[in-house]
Amino acid sequence: MKNPELRAQNRRALVFLLLGLALAAVLASLPLFHFSAVVYTKKSPNTFVGDATYQSVKAEVEALAESYREQGLEVSLDEEVIERVNSKGETTSLVSFSLNESFGKNLWSFLGKGIPSSLAALGIVLGLSLSAVFAMLGLRGSAELPVRYLDRRSRMLRNAACVSALLALLLVPVLLMMNNYAFTRQLSLYGADLLQDGREQVYARMDRFLFAGTLGENASKTLSGLQYSASGMSWLLLAAALITLLAAVQLRYGWIKGPVLRALMYAFVVVVCLVTLYPYYVMLITGFRSNAETLDMYFLHMFPTKWIWSNLTDIVHRGVPRYLLNSLLVAGGATGVAMLCGIPAAYAMARMSFRGKKAFLGFVIMSQMFSPVVLLIGISQLMNTLHLNDTVFGLMMINAAFNQAFAIWLLRGTFVAISPEMEQAAMIDGCGTLGALTRVLIPMATPGIVTALIFVFINAWNEYTISTVLISTNANRPITVGITQFSSFNMIEWQYLFAASLLATIPVVILFMSIEKHLAAGLTSGGVKG
Amino acid sequence: MQTGLNRTKWEPYLWLLPSLLLIAIFVVFPILIVFKLSFSEISKAGVIGGFVGFQNYVEAVKLPAFKTVMLNTLWWVLSVVGISTVLGFVIAMVLNQKFHGRKIARSILVFPWATSLVVQASVWNYIIKYEYGSLNNVLLNLGVIKQAINWRSSYQIEFIWECGVGIFVTVPFVAFCVLAGLQSIDGSLYEAATMDGAGFWGKLRNVTLPLVRPALTVSTVLNIIYVFNSFPIVYTMTKGAPAHKTDTMIAYLYMLSFYERKKGPATALSVIGFLILCACAGLYMMTVMRKEEEQ
Secondary structure, eight states, X not given: OOOHHHHHHHHHHHHHHHHHHHHHHHHHHSOOEEEEEEEEEEEESSOOTTSHHHHHHHHHHHHHHHHHHHTTOOEEEEEEXXXXXXXXXXXXXXXXXXXXXXXXXXXXXXXXXXXXXXXHHHHHHHHHHHHHXXXXXXXXXXXXXXXGGOOHHHHHHHHHHXXXXXXXXXXXXXXXXXXXXXXXXXXXXXXXXXXXXXXXXXHHHHHHHHHHSOOOTTHHHHTTTOEEEEOGGGGHHHHHHHHHHHHHHHHHHSOSHHHHHHHHHHHHHHHHHHHHHHHHHHHXXXXXXXXXXXXXXXXXXXXXXSOOTHHHHHHHHTTHHHHHHHHHHHHHHHXXXXXXXXXXHHHHHHHOOOTTHHHHHHHHHHHHHOOTTTTHHHHHHHHHHTTOTTOHHHHHHHHHHHHHHHHHHHHHHHHHXXXXXXXXXXXXXXXXXXXXXIIIIHHHTHXXXXXXXXXXXXXXXXOOHHHHHXXXXXXXXXXXXXXXXXXXXXXXXXXXXXXHHHHHHHHHHHHHHHHHHHHHHHHHTGGGOO | OOOGGGOOTTHHHHHHHHHHHHHIIIIIHHHHHHHXXXXXXXXXXXXXXXXXXXHHHHHXXXXXXXXXXXXXXXXXXXXXXXXXXXXXXXXXXXXXXXXXXXXXXXXXXXXXXXXXHHHHHHHXXXXXXXXXXXXXXXXXXXXXXXXXXOTTSSHHHHHHXXXXXXXXXXXXXXXXXXXXXXXXXXXHHHHHHXXXXXXXXXXXXXXXXXXXXXXXXXXXXXXXXXXXXXXXXXXXXXXXXSTTTTOOHHHHHXXXXXXXXXXXXXXXXXXHHHHHHHHHHHHHHHHHHHHHHHO
């Protein structure tokens, strides 16, 4: 079982792991996180660029900057000229000098402070170091063993090495984002008052903010000039953590490709799921925000600051229950009609042979090709003739007709898949064709019928285009058209729009989940078998 | 005693009758009406006059936006169907693997398929708003961007967003169709291919693709038809603005007939759209029928 070659291989992996750790340590010691703050300002009124006052004030400020520089600080001098024409028509000018100090902080300086970023920094440092420790412990005495013969102890230790490296890897972006959120976004909220206090006070306040997490009083004044940026090099931390992680994985599994591919697959799935869920997250949080928050450009939170449940009661008063009821009637009625017409047709298609069967199938498939939109003008004309314009009943019939193809398609597939012997036996026992269908075939085909039923229901529930054209009376609108009243041309009430959308969406999503498995199979193969 | 053998000759037609009537009245009849209208004179108020030959068609082709709209439609169908098919295929391949949380992932993927297009389009409309949209909000809060980005700075970009939303809602359908196809593949085929020394790509090309092709064909052709017919996304997000530069044919048709009161050209366009769909449908029928004969 022992394999001397493995020792060299494992050692190589361990060297890589330590290299990753070393790289991370070097990066952590570099000043990757830059801050700059205005530490001194001097406004000189009635001063024009180049005149005597300007010269003297500038010399004064430059002397101060020089004294800072002697203390080893990196200071730059900025000047801003504001020119105005006063009521008498004279031009006045104000020159404002400011000293801007910039300094870098390294990762270590974040440790042990009471802010969220320091926890993330600690996690990175600990994760990487622990990964190395676990890996070394996990190698001890088992360096020559193939991974599948490892004892429990070394396996757990090597697992732990992987997990802690992964943790560190995930915490790198978390740290960078937290810093950015805390320093850039939070600070941008505090006004643009110029800094008045002295340098020491600024730092006292800033440290309290940076490393104690509280802003204290007068924060707006002291921190107005504070700016933060992370060096591009900070992303190299990610690379360092990745090297460590890959080495740990190699130690644990003996090879990298499989686990990495698997991890990539999980990452892909997670990304797809997140992107898919994103609009629903937006719908959810926007549906419960106040109107002001939905329109807030500087809204700094990912969730509502206060969940406004009254949005729901508001939309109830704006007719949403009526729209939901209409949708239920249209979709339920359409499903009923589509099934009543579709089941016999599908039965005939599945069980009987007759002239024109192929032609009928073609006819059905063709009718499935046409979305009502192309025919809208024709449909509205027809509905006028039948006096069904602007009625729930008319909408119901249209939906039933346009879903007929899918219903027959899915049902026929279901019926064909069921052996006709039972029905034949029932018919020999004296059942008519109708009896055989209702008493034998339909109970056996229930899953397929339910699938078709739900599918038609959802299609009709989600239908929008015909409804906008056919329905003009508010009380007859289905929910898909009803929600558009919240987005009129000049004012969109997003919170109501999405609260109502949620009500329209949740039931059908749940229904859909229940049939998803049968549906895809039915659509692609059900209709053409046999 | 009645058995399957001695049914009367007309019985099957009786069974088909309700369905036939429903389709005839509410689908075939409107088609005939549209055809008739497209050769009739229609006033702005909607009063139908006599036969005018191809005048409505000439007017439709001469509309200033006609060319743009047709090109847009082509791009819209090609990009949405093409990208959705590739993406959906990849997702289906992944979902066909065994992993933890596969059921959850599948359930999540159902969401866009089950959601009404108006709702979907409204949400994306909000997401990409410049002033207060959710995308800027989230990216700013995560620190990915420093300043709000104008996601819809030109109509070309807006059109790309519309295509994006189209892809977003179409991918699940493709994924589930392909997945159904993948799951019907016999595992022993892969084992045999592995024995023959086929790698990942070899198996994909020689086992997976040929066996999934029927499912893929059905989903692609159905998608061409759905996407061509799709109306709420364009209508909700831009209403074709500016000057129909982001319109697809269906949305344009709607605007023409119900807002601009140009019913004549609109009916002509309907017929053109109808004929394009017929061509697609014919293609579809041929594949389906061929598949039927193979079995």
